[in-house]
Amino acid sequence: MKDLIELEPTHVGDSVFDGAPEVHVIRRSLYIPFHENRESCGLYYIHKEAVEDSVPKRFMNSIIDISNNNPSKTYSDIYWGGYLDPHYGHFCIETLSNLWGYKKGQKILFHTLFGIDQLLSLPWVSYYFQFFGIERDNILEVSGTSSIKNLTFSKPSFKINEYIYDCFPEFLQKTKYEKRNTFCLKKKIIYVSRRGLKSGTYSITNESLLEDNLQKKGVTVLRVGDIKLEDQTSMFDNNIIISFSGSFLHNSIFVKNSKGICYCVDEIxxxxxxxxxxxxxxxxxxxxxxxxxxxxxxxxxxxxxxxSFLIKNIKDLVEHMLVTAETMRSI
Structure with missing residues (x-):
């Protein structure tokens, strides 16, 4: 296809680590709930130094001054769940990357701006909490500055653009295979369309025309909003998935040896x-x-x-998708 640019993989071998990161128990810590201005909130050691890696960098406090924050309540034997992101893609790769060390039945504390019941109303949050054995009664909600004794802190097994530990995909894949696979299509080329989404980073205004042309060529076309959550991971097993860039493709990490093609509208x-x-x-x-x-x-x-973007030459793009997918089948 004219003017189509292939992006070569970035070298990441030195950022992928064997096994799992360390887990340690912080005997005494201080927690201040998330609030609108994001200042002086988060997880601290008792001497009031922020705990490194407790939340993603973009949520690090802009002002580290908690000298006047005295705990109003004390909790004990808590697992730190990190930042609970309501965005599907960030939830999959950031929130879930903190849960590899969680043991069913433990009390767990998340750092979030939203109420737990509000978050559990999101289908993917309630589904994956059930997936990993986190029950509503296990989730601790803290309304004010609190002291915590014996907080289990697992270093994140994945950090955006920085590193990943083997335990993260292994943990997700092992749990997935313990669940029943309900997705029946196998050895297919599947195009996952963004059409029908009500909001997002971007839209493709003529994606319906792309869908029509792909279906005429025998490609299975599914829309993100119509795929059951349990199938969004299973469909990567023994199929070639084609999609424009977005959160949906993070589902591939649940399946080992998955294959797919990602098209991007621009470098951003x-x-x-x-x-x-x-x-x-x-x-x-x-x-x-x-x-x-x-x-x-x-x-x-x-x-x-x-x-929003308009694909210039849909017929050429369809041909490229088919040729690339058939080539990948033989690899």
């Missing part, structure tokens, strides 16, 4: 922009993914989306 919405993140996930799961930037025109943003 590509693995090149997020540097090593996608490539670390692929490398650690022994996945085979190819990444391409497609020739598009930017159009007026549709309601609910940050930007």
């Amino acid at each position: 919405h590509s693995p090149e922009f997020s540097r090593k993140t996608f490539h670390m996930l692929d490398y650690s799961s022994k996945a085979l993914f190819k990444y391409f930037i497609v020739d598009v025109n930017k159009s007026d943003a549709e309601a609910g989306f940050g930007s």
